[in-house]
Amino acid sequence: MTDEITLRQRLRLETAADHARVDGLFSQFDLTGPVGLGEFLSVSYLAYDCLGEVLQPYDGLVPPAPPLEDILADLSSLGRPRPDWLQRPSLSGIHPLGVIYVIAGSHLGGTILHQRWRASDDERVKGAGRFLTFLSDRACWSEFLRFLPSVNIGQMERNHVVESAKACFSLYETACRYVMKETAHGANRP
Template sequence: MSAVAELRRTTAASHDAVDAAFGAHDLSDAVAYRAFLIAHARALPAAEAAMAGLPFARTLAPRTPLLAADLAELGEAMPAPLPFVIDSDAARWGVLYVVEGSRLGGAMLAKQVSADLPHAYLAAVHPGGQWRTIRAAIDNAAAGQDADWHTQMIDGALATFALYRDSTV
């Protein structure tokens, strides 16, 4: 089984829980959309900082500046990020899986945002073929690694889903 398939399988319940938590926001409503962005702003900067420990991650365009710009257009400052400590490269690959995978859902969510609201953050999709490249990089990093490495990768992904879930409270 590929590492990406392993991540998808072992984190499905956590992914569903985060989708349910954020799915409660009516993104066409300015107040609900602001709350949605603030919650993301409590999680994304910490997650992007954690995954930046991987040289591969530094080749990907960060979305924190886009999120900050959208919030600024709504008259909001970036909130303090939640604490988030990731201490292994294996776990960072799990973080990267969640953060970069969220771009896919963001593209669909951007369609729900009213045209008069800023949506650069949600509209920041991968350039053509980049998600395939990311999945291959995760699989390559995991190839030949032992069970402990895979556990750490999964734990990193689960911790990232928990970070996003916790940002909604």
């Protein structure tokens, strides 16, 4: 077994619980209605706003640019304001490969979210699909998988990549809980 496969397996296995928590939170958003879609977009904006500072190329692998303008346009279509953190989380020292793993992987789930959004009969919701269309493009995941075998890093750096991916998932979880707490709809959630 090669180190590259070990890194991919480590990322998948050691972030599985973090990934499942975020998926569970995101599954609570009804993307076919303006409230649920607005909450989802708010979470995405808050997370990408923080990640914009650390979403950097790694050894030639260039992640997609944070789609903040698309998210803001979708929020505006729904009549929602730009969300802001009361206290912005810090991601200083995070390894870019761990962030790219989470962001690129989110495009796999983005395909499913895009399908859910397309099932809406609400014209306002249908007019707010820029970000979900962006998220349904799997090219960055394919690029990540092609790139990963070329990664030649030691154990300590692999640990840093895994911990950084976990921190990225934690950011999404924090943003979800923040939005759920801050919205009237979220006040009714468990």
